[in-house]
Amino acid sequence: MAPFWSIMKRSTSNSPPNHHKAAKMAAGLTSSSTSTTDSTHKNSSENTSISQFGAVLPDSDYSTFLSDVMVVGAGPAGLMLADNLVRFGIKTHIVDDRPDRTSTGRADGLQPKSIETLRQMRLAEPLVRKGAKIYDIAFWKSTTEKSLHRTGREIHYPPVVDLLDPYILLVHQGMVEGLFEVDLQERGVEVIRNTAFTDFEYTPEKVRPLTVHCKQNVSHTNKSFGTRYVIGCDGAHSRVRKCIPNATPVGASSDAVWGVLDGVLDTNFPDIWSKVVVHSDALGSVLMIPRERNMTRLYIELKPGSEEATSKEQHTQEFVQKRAQQIMQPYRLQWRTVEWFGRYQIGQRVAARFMDPEQRVFIAGDASHTHSPKAAQGMNTSMHDAWNLAWKLNFSVRNLSKPILMETYEQERKKIAQDLIDFDYEHANAFAAGDPQALANNFTKNVAFISGYGVSYEPNVLNIHSPKHYPRGHLTPGFLLPPAKVTRFIDANPVDIQTDIPALGQFRIYFFTNHVISSLPFLDAVSNAHISSSSYVGRITQAANASYTTQPPLAAPHDQFVCPERYTPVSGVFTYALVTPERGDLEIEHLPHVLRESPFSIYLDDIPEKDTRGQSCRDKWLGGLTDGEVVVVNVRPDGYVGCVRRFSDGGRENGAQAVEWLDRYYEGFMRDQ
Amino acid sequence: MAPFWSIMKRSTSNSPPNHHKAAKMAAGLTSSSTSTTDSTHKNSSENTSISQFGAVLPDSDYSTFLSDVMVVGAGPAGLMLADNLVRFGIKTHIVDDRPDRTSTGRADGLQPKSIETLRQMRLAEPLVRKGAKIYDIAFWKSTTEKSLHRTGREIHYPPVVDLLDPYILLVHQGMVEGLFEVDLQERGVEVIRNTAFTDFEYTPEKVRPLTVHCKQNVSHTNKSFGTRYVIGCDGAHSRVRKCIPNATPVGASSDAVWGVLDGVLDTNFPDIWSKVVVHSDALGSVLMIPRERNMTRLYIELKPGSEEATSKEQHTQEFVQKRAQQIMQPYRLQWRTVEWFGRYQIGQRVAARFMDPEQRVFIAGDASHTHSPKAAQGMNTSMHDAWNLAWKLNFSVRNLSKPILMETYEQERKKIAQDLIDFDYEHANAFAAGDPQALANNFTKNVAFISGYGVSYEPNVLNIHSPKHYPRGHLTPGFLLPPAKVTRFIDANPVDIQTDIPALGQFRIYFFTNHVISSLPFLDAVSNAHISSSSYVGRITQAANASYTTQPPLAAPHDQFVCPERYTPVSGVFTYALVTPERGDLEIEHLPHVLRESPFSIYLDDIPEKDTRGQSCRDKWLGGLTDGEVVVVNVRPDGYVGCVRRFSDGGRENGAQAVEWLDRYYEGFMRDQ
Structure with a gap:
């Protein structure tokens, strides 16, 4: 039998294949009028499908706008998905309305399981080398009786969880995106940027029943793409989600407002290279996270119910910095540089559906769940949505699987999203309460889940429990493999x-x-x-x-x-x-x-x-x-x-x-x- | 006091500093006639020095051709040296007569100590990820009585040597060169290619007393460079060495002739992913080394004294392949691809001097010692010559050290070269004798030296033994630190x-x-x-x-x-x-x-x-x-x-x-x- 990977298409930067050219053309980057034929994905019914899209596509090159999967959004979820699909040989378009990858701010933490996943993709090493690693947490507190003091220090991932990489790896979201983008480029695929998803429609075409409409921001032109699956990885305000019937997110917003600051500190506070939780009874909490390139991220709580939390004008960078300085007293806290400032209000919501009734349109990442960023779960859960979906889509596109396989995506990942929201709710409350012991207890209880190794799926068609045939042993269907x-x-x-x-x-x-x-x-x-x-x-x-x-x-x-x-x-x-x-x-x-x-x-x-x-x-x-x-x-x-x-x-x-x-x-x- | 690395020059690919431009101009890559001033290396006597070189330099830009150190040869030794010097802030030119880095063949093995050195330079990871790792050796033999059979299997680096990376890392020499070249480029320095060293002369100029003459191969123009130190990393036939009085290599050639072949094998021989020594009493020896990208390197002996060893016409690739097939019988041995074929006769020689009497001209790598490639020492010893020299040159250029520091280079590295030749002589003899046990014994005896951890220097001004003050303990001056x-x-x-x-x-x-x-x-x-x-x-x-x-x-x-x-x-x-x-x-x-x-x-x-x-x-x-x-x-x-x-x-x-x-x-x- 054939060793497939030995016959796989090789693409080098010197000789981009059609795939690459196609992506560039779709992005309006080239104006070639020659027809590119996509030999890899030739399909007997493609000619008939083209005629049905003819009205919305330029004459020059129909196949350019045809794909197996259309990924909307080039954040960590969308790129993880697209990169896997492209590796598997699935013709994939990935569009994003932004002109470039994330340059500052947003997510920054990779959990042990995510590092392992990137190891399996042979992409982890540059991040492991460049990132800051968190091995411990320090707890600090100030009350009316006692000024700011350390109340304890804990190992972040104690041996109770069996981890290959027992740390959080702090790397900027843009570095993670860059890793996937370069890998895609090396396979001849570019993110189609400045391209905003508008909506999609079903057509009578059999192979690619979906037509996706996008707007290109710079030229304000409309573009349409024919595809078989659409995956919305387009964030909390997902437009793809809005096109799925009955998918409205369910949950609530909390009152707590937080400011987030990335920058290089000038401080005599001794613990800034550990994760630090600082709680002031009078002024609220600060969470400090060490980052790559000498940076520190600060999450600063604007106390619920206080004037500053309700009056939006006061959520300026200066106000938040000043509040942090007050909480950190008597330690000096200055910023040498500030790279990013953001504010957010915690919303904990899970979309009611992760797919449409036809099993052709799916959502992943922030599009399907939102929560507090403080436990460094967002980028991780989003990438694992995509990780769960990618191989299932590959088999579906290849017609190697039954429809039930795609159903397991919502079944499995919606449960995880709900678990995450439940944990996040508890965690945020413990955090806000300012009791280090309660926070530590909450953390210990959930440490396996936080690391990603404790994230598990219920029994279903993929995860078959059979105590009769497997009376003893630690492996459990729906759970991950312990490292060995x-x-x-x-x-x-x-x-x-x-x-x-x-x-x-x-x-x-x-x-x-x-x-x-x-x-x-x-x-x-x-x-x-x-x-x-x-x-x-x-x-x-x-x-x-x-x-x-x-x-x-x-x-x-x-x-x-x-x-x-x-x-x-x-x-x-x-x-x-x-x-x-x-x-x-x-x-x-x-x-x-x-x-x-x-x-x-x-x-x-x-x-x-x-x-x-x-x-x-x-x-x-x-x-x-x-x-x-x-x-x-x-x-x-x-x-x-x-x-x-x-x-x-x-x-x-x-x-x-x-x-x-x-x-x-x-x-x-x-x-x- | 100032944290120097925070004021260091930052160079990015977008804005190359003068340094970069200078290198390009020297290489004839740009034709800018504007004067570049080298602000980093401004020197009060530079203006006077320029006039003394005026005759041989174009009018446009004198400083382009001035450096602190001129490295001749961009192989592993030259690049290791140049990259360190450039990192330290030393203005360095590196010339090479070849048009590009090594694309195939030559050296392929990194020993544990070299991997550690690259770790200290924060350059190891890409190689560790991409290379093949040798953890064991298999011994095979055929005699008139018994056809080819395995006689044993040994751990390559047994626990008797305490190693962080207890394996040989097989990566092509061009990958190692590429690593350094990219690092140099990121610091704005390019290898000046197609440029052959001709000779040098001393001038009365004080700061840069050396004028180096080169020929540029493509345009056949002469170029001269003013510098303070010249380092010949220009291989076994070093022209720099020939310019050093009384530096003629001392030693001998052996009769043994070997063919070397890199390629992807099609074979049913079971051990090609281990290092394998195969000895046929009738036909000689084969050494097999697994390589990155599915390749296998074969060293094939052309039996001393035999017709094929003396008649050079028969040293064709076909002849050598056929001989390997005969030795490996009854196993099938075919080549899917052959990437490189080479032949060599072992010469074991050490240059009589590693520097000139003025302590301005030095040689390193193959320029100073040659030996058999079979114990995978060449690239390693060469890089460690450069590693020993780089920091000493940095202090000398900065006038922070006394002349005795430069003397320790020859003193320390000539001893290592001699140790290597001695080991190599024994090793090659044990290999040729075909007795697996003798070879294994020779290996065990020398395993610390082979790994690089056992390479040690004699007491001198840098390595001060003082048993009175250090009556017990494992650290020894002149030795490396055990991993901990x-x-x-x-x-x-x-x-x-x-x-x-x-x-x-x-x-x-x-x-x-x-x-x-x-x-x-x-x-x-x-x-x-x-x-x-x-x-x-x-x-x-x-x-x-x-x-x-x-x-x-x-x-x-x-x-x-x-x-x-x-x-x-x-x-x-x-x-x-x-x-x-x-x-x-x-x-x-x-x-x-x-x-x-x-x-x-x-x-x-x-x-x-x-x-x-x-x-x-x-x-x-x-x-x-x-x-x-x-x-x-x-x-x-x-x-x-x-x-x-x-x-x-x-x-x-x-x-x-x-x-x-x-x-x-x-x-x-x-x-x-």
Whole structure:
């Protein structure tokens, strides 16, 4: 079978492919009148579709304005979505009404799970290197009896949460956007800027039933785009959301008004390189966050009910700075530079629907939920909306999945948005109350959720609980994989197993066994079924491989160093992996086909002593493994556990049962033709 | 005192400073006839010097062709040198006769110490992310009795060497060059290409006594450059070396001829992602090295004495490939692509001199030593020649050091070159003999040296052994710091103490104490002396700060994320650091001036359990610390231990002794005016 990533389109900055040109033309950046043909996405019905859009498109180049997915808004959610889709090979347009990426202010915190996600995308390192890392929180307080003093210091992510990166990474939102934009550019795709979404309409066209209308700000011209899906990542005042029936956000605004200031401080306050919560009984609270480039972010509360909180004229930068100075007394607080000043009133709302009834229009990020920024959740939750949606859209566009897969998006992410609002409400109240202990308690209770590792999905078609087949073990369907270190068999490299296989929109199927040789009948049975049309999974692979052959993933030059072709040698939808305690006499050639072709995902579980709390991967994930057992773990493309099953031995009969069980799971939401 | 890095010149790609323009003009890339004045490096005697060069320079712009240091050759040694010098604020020209950086072939391996050095320069991450990592070696053999079989597998860097990065990082030489070139470009400096060094002459001019003559290949025009130092990093056939009296390389060529091939293999040989040594009794040896981008490098021996080794016509790529296929039988060995083919005969030679009698002309890298490439030492040793030389040149150009400092370059690096040749001779013999055990033994014996951590310097003016004052402990003058993890006091970030302070050409002075408060009299005494002219060290600081104020370091945009100003708040020549076991009631404000101003180099030695073999930094470096003791460690700008002293208690009297002792050490090679 074909290794898709080896046939993927390569684009370099020297020779932009049509995709790139198309994006530029749509953005009005080029005026070429030659017709560009989009060979990657050629579609038999495209010619008929063009005639239906003819009225609103210029004569010169119809295909320029056609896409599989139209992403509205190039913030963290929209860019995360577009970058994944483009990597998967989905023709994607991304429009934004702003002329450039975010230059100052807005979001600044990446939580551990988001860092891990970027690691899986092989994009994390520049941010990790450049950002400020928060490892602790200091609490300060002043009352009428006692002037400002430190009441305590806590580890931000205590060991109670098992994290690969146990810190908040402070980097400016524009840096995150820039990372995605550069990755998109390296794949030949540009954000179409100065382009505001107006509305969309359904047309009778079958392949691309949506026509999206936009206004280009500079020229005030109307542009229309034909597409199959529209995703609104266009912020709290989302226009896409307003076009979805019954999607009105539900919730309330709080009275608390906050000022936010980014700048370089001149201060003798000792803790500005930690996260600091300062509460003055008389004057309210300040939250300080260290930032990259020597900056500090200050959130300053304008006490609810006070004149300054209600009278909007007083919300000037000067007023807010002065208030901060008063709260921080007797410490000196001056600003060497101020890069950004903003004000906000907390609104906690969740959109009533995240998609339209036709399952063609979706919203993500601030468009679907708004809340307080203080727990550094916004950019993270928004990116994870997109992360959840991207792989589902890829399968849908490719017609590899059933409609129920798209339904899981709203089901899963709306629950998370509600969890977030509930936490945020508690957190904001604890914060406003000014009791460090209450705040610390609230934090401890929610620390797993805040880090992103505790964000979990309910049982559904993707997350199948089966206590009968998985009586013990720590992995839980709908939850993430705990971090664990193993050794790659083929090159003896120690790796983090949960991020080692890059995110290519594929499921991972891990086999665990203490004795590979005695488990060969089991592994053979699965492998044989999966490379033939005798199993549902095998037929999914055949359909997917055909799809990826005609519409391959879109590569960037730096993918040469990721070598994605190593991870989908057998199937575009599944990476097969094996975990076993020791090398022994094992040679790759002993393994059945699907594993023999996957040498980069064969692992030795032999480094329990290092960085993993003394536990092997088998301990951490499965609560140990008895000598005879074989365990099969299905991991979703977004890194969540799908389902797990223990088999008492590695015999052929259990292998046949595993084939059936896997078929049943994937039949729930994938198509086999 | 001034924080120099905060006044350093910022250069961005949008507004190249004169420096940049100068380089471009010298390279003939621009034809501007306007005069550029080099405000950073203004020098009172510059006008007189110009007249002396007038004859050979065009009228338009004299300063374009003037520099502090002229680096000849833009390979890894030349670029490492130029990049450091430019960062330190030294006006540097770098010329190369090639039209572009290395595109294929040549060196490919970075050893652990080189990775650490690049970490100190904050340049390592992109390479670490993109390179292939070698963690193990497999040995294979075929004899007349037994066909090709694996005889063993070894960890490449066993725990006997204490390494932060216990692997060889395989990245193409061009990637390393590119890293430095981009960093130089971000500081406004371009490599002057197509420019071949011809010779140099001494002139009576005082500030820049050297005139360097070059030929520009494309236009065949002669260009002359006025400079103070010339460094030949121009490879094995160095023309700079030929201009140094009595510098002829000493050594011999071996008979062994090797072919080298880079390409993507199609093979069923199972170990190509490990380093592999294959020996055929009948046909010779093959060494396989995994590379980035799915490539494998093969070194193939053409058996000494055989016809193919002596008849040069047979050294074709085809012949070498066929020979490799024969050695690797019965395994299939085909090439999907071949990126590079080369041949070489091992020559092991060390130049008799590394500098000229006037201490103005130096050689580094292959210009000073040649040897076999198989132990992946070449690029590493070359870069470390430059690393040793760069900070010494900086102090010399600034007139902050005594002539003896430059003498230590030849003294230290010639010894290393000789050590390398000796090792290489043994290693090549063990390799050729084909006895895996002998090769493994040779490797084990030399593993610390190979990794770069075992590379050590003899006692000299920089490396002062004093068993009386330092009766126990693991740090040794002339040796590197073992890796250790500590917590940064100010932000609770866990860091690798040996690389945490970025390389800014400065010494590091670490104070170790278990009880900061009871050591305050000691620390106060040192601090007070060091911020006044009462001590020699204080006067060095005053002279250095004056120098860095008129000729500041040259910043790149990404330095904003490194924040170099955090590490030289008091002195351009010294970073002060404190290591103590626990936070307790310690506040930064308790500390004396030099430490209070250095909050980013105050460390808590509180993570012995993590990744540091159960040892604290105090254990690892000092063999423990008793409760009363204060230990002072001086670390050279290149990371080598200079001198260490234990003091029995933290009283004022010992502090006064420490001041004297520090004065004596730095008086050995630094100037105080």
